[in-house]
Amino acid sequence: MIFNLEFSGQDSFRLSTGETLFVVGANGTGKSSLLQRFAMQNRHNARRISASRQTWFQSSAIEFSPAQKVSYEQQARSWDTNVQARWMEQNPQLRSGLTLYDLIDAENVDARAIAKAMRAGLRDEAEALAKQVAPIAKINELLARSNLPIEISVQGGDRLVASKSGSPPYGAAELSDGERNALLIAADVLTAKPSTLLIIDEPERHLHRAIISPLLSHLFRLREDCGFIVATHDLMLSVDNPEARVL
Secondary structure, eight states: OEEEEESSSSOEEEEETTOEEEEEOOTTSSHHHHHHHHHHHTTTSEEEEOTTSOOSOSOSBOOSOHHHHHHHHHHHHHHHTSGGGGTOOSSHHHHHHHHHHHHHHHHHHHHHHHHHHHHTTOHHHHHHHHHSOOHHHHHHHHHHHTTOOEEEEEETTTEEEEEETTOOOEEGGGSOHHHHHHHHHHHHHHTSOTTOEEEEEOTTTTOOHHHHHHHHHHHHHHTTTSEEEEEESOTHHHHTOTTSEEO
16 A cells, blocks of 8 residues: 655655654644644545544443444544644544544454354364454553553453553553553554554653653554554654654
8 A cells, every 4th residue: 555645736755554654853843734734635544643632531441332433433534634633632532432442342353253153163263263363462462562561451341451460450541641542552553444544643642762662663563554654752763663764
């Protein structure tokens, strides 16, 4: 997949799936405006992860129906094409709720596929599916590699819980600001469809670089079927990923 990115009427370049572009610069140089421009140019296959988004959950459980989820998703996509989206979020509580929904749903879909194969007597298929790394397992591996000693799991089919260093489980809404931010970034990236342009604005907010650097590097490797554009003030993030392009 090729993403066409236009700076102006004459200046443009291409970014392919499997490639990462870091956009670096001081405050006020137009990084967020440029990301918004790229999101609008690729509105049908871009997912924007905004620095200004809400990073806390209303609840640790799914709060809306599948039909409401589709409607809210359409609202979010429509808002992302609005010029005001550069600096303001509309219905910010929906963003984290949608991410929570996608993560829990991906885990449940994985479990249902294994159960369906077993009930149909397709033992080999069920075993093959079970050997694939489930979405939550990927999240937990990412968190461990990113120096965050927490594990995530789904409880009761609709509630996301966490455990820290082997503690009793508690609602994911009770995670620290940094832990929630890392979880939201990872979940948004891992639940994106293939050939998505993932546009991430200042992922280092609320996160020490000892966390965000390995988190991003591993996400890039896990989603080589997507393209990444990352705006950041942390110049070392691009140094940690020497194969990436830098603007």
